[in-house]
Amino acid sequence: xxxxxxxxxxxxxxxxxxxxxxxxxxxxxxxxxxxxxxxxxxxxxxxxxxxxxxxxxxxxxxxxxxxxxxxx
Numbered sequence: 531x532x533x534x535x536x537x538x539x540x541x542x543x544x545x546x547x548x549x550x551x552x553x554x555x556x557x558x559x560x561x562x563x564x565x566x567x568x569x570x571x572x573x574x575x576x577x578x579x580x581x582x583x584x585x586x587x588x589x590x591x592x593x594x595x596x597x598x599x600x601x602x
Contacts (some may be wrong), residue, residue, distance in 0.1 A: 575583065 569577075571583075
């Protein structure tokens with residue numbers, strides 16, 4: 531490998547790859563957290579948690595209505 535190619539890789543390509551790997555790791559963590567939460571909610575629903583979900587959805591709708599001044 532010639533010197534110009536080595537410098538290009540070291541100074542231009544490697545930093546970009548490092549940033550992408552870090553962002554990929556963060557994204558993977560966020561997706562795993564979301565997957566864990568979905569699994570937890572699915573379990574709760576299977577165990578009869580639907581009334582709690584309906585209550586939370588109602589609270590969210592009321593909060594949204596309040597912020598929008600009752601407009602749809």
